[in-house]
Amino acid sequence: MAAERTLPNLWHATAPTAPDTRPLSTDISVDVAVIGGGFTGLSAALHLAEKGATVAVAEARMIGFGGSGRNVGLVNAGMWTKPEDLVATLGAEAGKRLLGELGDGPSLVYQLVEKHSIACEAVRNGTLHLAVGPEGLKDIQDRERQWKALGAPVEVIDAERAQSLTGTPGFAGALLDRRAGTIQPLAYARGLARAALAAGARIHTETPLRAAERKGDLWVLTAGGGTIKAKSVIVATNAYGDMLSRTPWTAYTQELTILPYFQFATNPLSDNIARTILPERQGCWDTGLVMTSFRMDQQNRLIFGSVGRLDALAEGTHRAFAERSLRKLFPAIGDFRFEYWWDGRIGMTTNNLPQMHVMAPNVFSVSGYNGRGIAPGTVFGRALANHVTGEPNALPLVETPLTPDPWRTLKSAFYHAGAQAKHFIDRRF
Structure with a gap:
């Protein structure tokens, strides 16, 4: 390796x-x-x-x-692909079976956590798929419609409710999926x-x-x-x-095409600040072209992630983007520093x-x-x-x-270089 x-x-x-x-x-x-x-x-x-x-x-x-x-530690139901697209790809019988198995996936995870007394900071208050602008809102509304047709407990919440659950006014709404949650992976x-x-x-x-x-x-x-x-x-x-x-x-x-993904984690935030950010401790990711995610851990660290690899040349760009993003999203965060940072590979088909x-x-x-x-x-x-x-x-x-x-090598290189370029100029919202 x-x-x-x-x-x-x-x-x-x-x-x-x-x-x-x-x-x-x-x-x-x-x-x-x-x-x-x-x-x-x-x-x-x-x-x-x-x-x-x-x-x-x-x-x-x-x-x-x-x-x-x-x-990231998001225990999500289903795949990123929308249910109707998944069924169109696999066929009705195979698609519906896979949707059922993966829709129940978080339940299996949390059952194993309970059965085997796994100490992994398990929280099951749902996850939030955050809408960036009108197009993002249309996307999560379509996802809500498709999942509700399958009986899933999902709900699009408006911008005001999204702000109360995240602590930031920057999103047009969110899809709350109550099947899901977070763990320390x-x-x-x-x-x-x-x-x-x-x-x-x-x-x-x-x-x-x-x-x-x-x-x-x-x-x-x-x-x-x-x-x-x-x-x-x-x-x-x-x-x-x-x-x-x-x-x-x-x-x-x-x-597999490799999609690199990095994360930065702050020092533990004060209780006063931490209470204003994700008060119910949902994990979040957004509909942006270059996706970002954020969540809190049990020690009140705020963890921010996005597409990119933390190699010697790109780390500074991604670190600056992460810091700008957190200050834009949460202006009251005050002084913070990044105590931890790491990256990994996502296997894309x-x-x-x-x-x-x-x-x-x-x-x-x-x-x-x-x-x-x-x-x-x-x-x-x-x-x-x-x-x-x-x-x-x-x-x-x-x-x-x-x-x-x-084309996998070329696509992987494009994801890495494209994310670095976008993060270099991105001012967030």
Whole structure:
């Protein structure tokens, strides 16, 4: 895996300690091998172990190293794609099933949090999709209409109500989705890992996959300092699948366009100021062409994010944009400083929907969450566990062939450069 800059990540600083894990140093045999220790892989491991299957997770770095430890922490229902567009892409039967599974996704997350006593700052007061200008308002009104037709508890609120829930007058309205909420994402991932271990799963960190070979009806994976023999393999690396380039599944690494996303977190704000910003602690994102998000954590830190990568050249531009934005949004915020900043990768697909692949005999994957990793990752991890243990119709996605995107590198570079240019000139509203 390519080296990344070490940045001060809030989630790493405030999550409970990770469970004790070790690199793989011997040869083992299990029913199912899981590649990747994020939301999808850990959900799969937990549900497999609870079903009585033997399972080993091989994680190249640490639990939640990828998107699961860099996420905004919004536990959203559904996908970013509107329901009618999703159904038009997948067909009525498959589309409605996926909408149902993902619409209930936040419920699964919060049920697991409660069942396994996961300390992850879980708040379920909904999320706010904030409308930027008249066009943004039309967009969220259309989303409200489509979700309400499916019985979802969503509501467009006007600018005045949006101001009372956010503390800023800058938006034309908001879509309040009461199914959703927020968590500390790395704490959730570590909690899933702890629950999976308690159920009997094995988790090996610092165990990069180095090779994969089919021998008879088994897969032999060379990982870390040993091998894993397994009847089935679940690939759960999403946008962090660098190591798969060393396996027969290398095409998997060429499918996703990488959308970089950064976040800056302030020092804890005073109680007086914190009470005026997101008083009910909803998480927010907006309809802007280059999306931004903001939320509060349990220690009253205000966390602001947007598209872009915090490399040595771009960090100053994005930091200045984040500071300008917060002062514009919340003029009463007073003096603050950024204590933490970090970035991550969002895996984007050409149709903005997840893809399910059978990459080889008994090798399964779901990837491409398009910015909705927490609930879908948890849902698809469970679905993959049910599928490989023989449950009929377990997967809410139809299998599609692996299709490398020849433009992915160019598109990823465009997103990075375009966001940097926009943030350099953007004055906010």
